[in-house]
Amino acid sequence: MPKLLIIEDDAAFCQMLQKFLIRNDYDVDVSFTAQDAKIKIKETTYNLVLTDMRLPNYDGLQLLSDIKEVNPKTQVIVMTGYAEVGSAVEAMKKGAYDYISKPFTPEEILMQIKSALSQEVKEQTINPSKENSKVESTEVESPENKVVAGISDASKKLTEYIKLVAPTDMSVLITGESGTGKEVTARAIHDNSKRKDHSFVAVDCGAIPKEIATSEFFGHIKGSFTGAVEDKIGHFEAANGGTLFLDEIGNLSYENQIQLLRALQERKIKRVGSTKEIDVDVRIVTATNEDLTEAVEKGNFREDLFHRINEFSVEIPSLEERFEDLPLFADFFLRKANRSLGKKVEGFSEEVEEIFKQYHWPGNLRELQNVIKRAVLLTNGDYVEKEALPKEVHKSKVSSVKNDNFSKADYEKEQIVRALKQSNFNKSKAAKLLQITRKTLYNKINHYNLDL
Numbered sequence: 001m002p003k004l005l006i007i008e009d010d011a012a013f014c015q016m017l018q019k020f021l022i023r024n025d026y027d028v029d030v031s032f033t034a035q036d037a038k039i040k041i042k043e044t045t046y047n048l049v050l051t052d053m054r055l056p057n058y059d060g061l062q063l064l065s066d067i068k069e070v071n072p073k074t075q076v077i078v079m080t081g082y083a084e085v086g087s088a089v090e091a092m093k094k095g096a097y098d099y100i101s102k103p104f105t106p107e108e109i110l111m112q113i114k115s116a117l118s119q120e121v122k123e124q125t126i127n128p129s130k131e132n133s134k135v136e137s138t139e140v141e142s143p144e145n146k147v148v149a150g151i152s153d154a155s156k157k158l159t160e161y162i163k164l165v166a167p168t169d170m171s172v173l174i175t176g177e178s179g180t181g182k183e184v185t186a187r188a189i190h191d192n193s194k195r196k197d198h199s200f201v202a203v204d205c206g207a208i209p210k211e212i213a214t215s216e217f218f219g220h221i222k223g224s225f226t227g228a229v230e231d232k233i234g235h236f237e238a239a240n241g242g243t244l245f246l247d248e249i250g251n252l253s254y255e256n257q258i259q260l261l262r263a264l265q266e267r268k269i270k271r272v273g274s275t276k277e278i279d280v281d282v283r284i285v286t287a288t289n290e291d292l293t294e295a296v297e298k299g300n301f302r303e304d305l306f307h308r309i310n311e312f313s314v315e316i317p318s319l320e321e322r323f324e325d326l327p328l329f330a331d332f333f334l335r336k337a338n339r340s341l342g343k344k345v346e347g348f349s350e351e352v353e354e355i356f357k358q359y360h361w362p363g364n365l366r367e368l369q370n371v372i373k374r375a376v377l378l379t380n381g382d383y384v385e386k387e388a389l390p391k392e393v394h395k396s397k398v399s400s401v402k403n404d405n406f407s408k409a410d411y412e413k414e415q416i417v418r419a420l421k422q423s424n425f426n427k428s429k430a431a432k433l434l435q436i437t438r439k440t441l442y443n444k445i446n447h448y449n450l451d452l
């Protein structure tokens with residue numbers, strides 16, 4: 001039975017959590033003070049410590065170092081208050097497995113504990129071999145490869161929506177700008193659903209040539225057309241029992257839209273060249289970064305299909321809308337890059353942190369990840385310096401330095417007004433020009449009180 005220690009000065013909360021974890025088959029000790037915890041970690045080997053970051057008379061980060069010094073294998077999850085993201089990032093740099101912000105639900109903490117403990121077991125079995133390829137192969141399970149939930153309001157809402165919709169069988173339409181994490185969200189929905197032990201099949205509809213789309217979706221039998229040299233199953237059959245994720249759904253041809261709708265309604269498909277009907281049980285999750293309602297209005301996307309795939313919709317916030325999460329994501333991508341490139345860069349210079357805050361990040365998380373990976377590759381010292389960033393990223397800093405009296409808000413307002421004029425006050429078009437979602441544009445118009 002895994003041995004856990006909870007360090008938390010709020011005695012009532014601490015005991016409640018202890019009871020809950022004992023009910024879930026953990027052997028749990030508690031400490032209400034850091035001093036008591038320091039004695040306990042020397043007396044007992046804990047598999048995992050769950051510690052509050054803010055303890056009276058003792059620094060939470062110091063306590064984390066104490067725990068790791070006594071037993072480096074003990075996994076540590078830190079519990080933080082809403083505004084303590086800075087210390088959460090610091091704690092993860094110092095070796096904490098993860099952080100959880102209060103308030104949290106019993107399920108959330110249970111999931112994190114399970115994940116931390118499974119990581120511990122894997123590390124122990126893998127460590128005897130120092131072969132690089134083996135370490136690499138564990139990356140899927142590593143803390144670096146988990147997804148960041150975020151602490152901003154927008155991220156919290158997203159996590160809540162995922163949790164709500166995942167266990168249902170509803171079709172989910174995920175919208176959001178490019179690189180915001182639509183596929184990651186689709187996978188999270190699958191992983192939290194009862195279909196999680198079946199396949200998650202991701203298909204980029206924009207990348208399938210129209211001519212072979214039918215065979216790609218539904219499969220074909222040998223000899224049904226030139227090039228069909230053997231029987232092939234399609235994405236629907238591959239995803240049977242699981243989830244089919246259709247990215248860039250707006251790119252499907254009209255004919256393919258009809259076929260897709262039929263398959264969804266009848267829950268049956270036929271391979272190209274075959275008359276045999278095959279039952280399929282597939283949950284559909286789709287994503288788009290274009291405005292599908294506009295495509296429906298223009299007649300480019302079938303309304304019936306739109307309603308079929310849009311039983312529930314989730315909008316992924318842009319990186320700008322989840323700005324408070326930026327340090328968390330940056331640190332996460334830094335560790336991921338260190339791992340994949342075999343580097344040990346510790347962090348970012350203050351100047352780089354400032355540049356990151358000022359830059360607009362039109363490519364969202366994907367851009368942030370790429371910029372950091374490139375910078376890590378170019379960095380020989382301990383910290384990423386400005387010189388390791390691509391020009392377009394630090395240019396944003398240059399312009400703000402040049403225009404000392406020109407605030408970011410003024411600049412943004414001017415850009416919005418210009419885009420609106422340019423698009424004849426069509427908000428969808430203006431949002432596209434600005435590379436933000438329509439909703440963000442509306443929010444900004446309200447925020448700046450623009451009288452349009």
Ligand SMILES: Nc1ncnc2c1ncn2[C@@H]1O[C@H](COP(=O)(O)OP(=O)(O)OP(=O)(O)O)[C@@H](O)[C@H]1O
Pocket residue numbers: 146147148149176177178179180181182183184185247289332365366369
């Ligand atoms: N919550 C997250 N935590 C960690 N990494 C993330 C998270 N969300 C997205 N990423 C990373 O950001 C990158 C972009 O994510 P993803 O491919 O899911 O975006 P997308 O919106 O589907 O992109 P596109 O619009 O180009 O299809 C990926 O490398 C992914 O691993």
